[in-house]
Amino acid sequence: MLKLIRFLLARNSLLLFLGMEFISFILLINNNLYLKYKENNLATEFSGIINSKIYEIKKFSELTRINSELLQENASLRKSILKKHKFDILTSTWDSLDVIPAYVITNQYQMANNIVILNKGTQAGIHSKMGVMGNKGIIGVTLDVSPHFSAVLTLLNQKNMISVRPKNSKQFGFLKWDNKDPYLLNLVDLPFETKIKLKDTIVTAGNSNIFPEGLPVGIVVNIKRIAQQKTYEIKIKSFENFTALNTAYVYKNKQAEEYEKLKDSVHGF
Amino acid sequence: MDFKTKNIIILILFVFLQIIWLNHLKIFGLLTPIVFLYPFLIMPPNKHENLQLILAFFVGLSLDIISHTGGVFTAVTVFITYTKKIYFWYLSKPGREFSNGILELGFLNKIIYYSIYIFIGILLIAILQSFHFQFVISRLYLIFFNTLITVFFIIFFEYLFIIKSKT
Numbered sequence: 001m002l003k004l005i006r007f008l009l010a011r012n013s014l015l016l017f018l019g020m021e022f023i024s025f026i027l028l029i030n031n032n033l034y035l036k037y038k039e040n041n042l043a044t045e046f047s048g049i050i051n052s053k054i055y056e057i058k059k060f061s062e063l064t065r066i067n068s069e070l071l072q073e074n075a076s077l078r079k080s081i082l083k084k085h086k087f088d089i090l091t092s093t094w095d096s097l098d099v100i101p102a103y104v105i106t107n108q109y110q111m112a113n114n115i116v117i118l119n120k121g122t123q124a125g126i127h128s129k130m131g132v133m134g135n136k137g138i139i140g141v142t143l144d145v146s147p148h149f150s151a152v153l154t155l156l157n158q159k160n161m162i163s164v165r166p167k168n169s170k171q172f173g174f175l176k177w178d179n180k181d182p183y184l185l186n187l188v189d190l191p192f193e194t195k196i197k198l199k200d201t202i203v204t205a206g207n208s209n210i211f212p213e214g215l216p217v218g219i220v221v222n223i224k225r226i227a228q229q230k231t232y233e234i235k236i237k238s239f240e241n242f243t244a245l246n247t248a249y250v251y252k253n254k255q256a257e258e259y260e261k262l263k264d265s266v267h268g269f
Numbered sequence: 270m271d272f273k274t275k276n277i278i279i280l281i282l283f284v285f286l287q288i289i290w291l292n293h294l295k296i297f298g299l300l301t302p303i304v305f306l307y308p309f310l311i312m313p314p315n316k317h318e319n320l321q322l323i324l325a326f327f328v329g330l331s332l333d334i335i336s337h338t339g340g341v342f343t344a345v346t347v348f349i350t351y352t353k354k355i356y357f358w359y360l361s362k363p364g365r366e367f368s369n370g371i372l373e374l375g376f377l378n379k380i381i382y383y384s385i386y387i388f389i390g391i392l393l394i395a396i397l398q399s400f401h402f403q404f405v406i407s408r409l410y411l412i413f414f415n416t417l418i419t420v421f422f423i424i425f426f427e428y429l430f431i432i433k434s435k436t
Contacts, residue, residue, distance in 0.1 A: 012319065013318040013319055013322065013351070014351075016319055016322050016323075017322055017347060017351040020322060020325075020326045020343070020347045021344055021347055021348065023326075023340070023343070024326075024329070024340035024341075024343040024344035024347060025340060025344060026340070027330075027333065027339050027340030027343060028339040028340035028341060028344060028397060029339075030339070
């Protein structure tokens, strides 16, 4: 306390100066309507800034909820789009389907055999061997599924072989990845008689219960003829950016089990 | 007449001069010399500092009451009176402390000293009266010319009444 008093006494002219300036500013504000307005304006501005920051924080905390609502809505829209393709559905086993939205929580794209992990598992109705679609194109196939998570074998995995075809053709080949570029995939074993040109769209062939027919995969960027095998080897630029996966939609064929059982019983004879 | 009494007389003279004549004077229709700061500028910076601040406060307050300017002149006069020591502190060297303030300054240093503080004073008056920085910047040339006129007026006064009385 004594130190404080000594300090104040030593700087009494500074304190006097500050005190007088303080009084002047009070006089200034009280006697000047414009400054009063400014002061009020400043207070409004200040509270406005604080309120807008609080609003931004609130908005940000609600983003997760809004995002998951949008994801659900997107999934149901995808489902209804697929149902509108009546012809495809009548000729395939995808008569009754479900689309389960999920988030990608782990994403690999630099290994030889890459996988991604989704934040939903058996509790959400996901099982192994289900097709997974991203926002723009297919991602891969579910491999192992736990109650809350699913591991997906992506197209950037040398063990994956998905049947695909050009959009305007019925001949199909298989997707393979050569472990070089995460943006480029190979379409192999496509027969010579297939009409194909650069920039053609490649879609899923729908030969299995994993993917329905016609889901987008990528675009043709290079065509090479393999004369010996009488097939094409085609480079495809994937629609989906595997380096930035965020959301995923798992396609569930509700009749898949019934279909597989029937197929197995026929193979038994 | 001792230095303190002389300063008080100059103070009263300049404040009256400011209120009665200069506040109503518009040179070229625009410029008003602000001379009420002069008595505070000539007072020695480190002597009777508190007394100087109290004087500055009441002189500023009187000007504010007469001119209906709130606390503009009070704030500026107190500010200039307190901060003038910075200039002397800047000039001081070991063994050279300017304890008598303005009396020890050379002519050029005195002109610079007056110009700086008069300019700051007029600038602060403009800022505190308008609280609109863009407006003040657009009127910067007026502040500059007002400073010139005021410094000229002060030098003229010093020549007439101080230097001539010495001779």
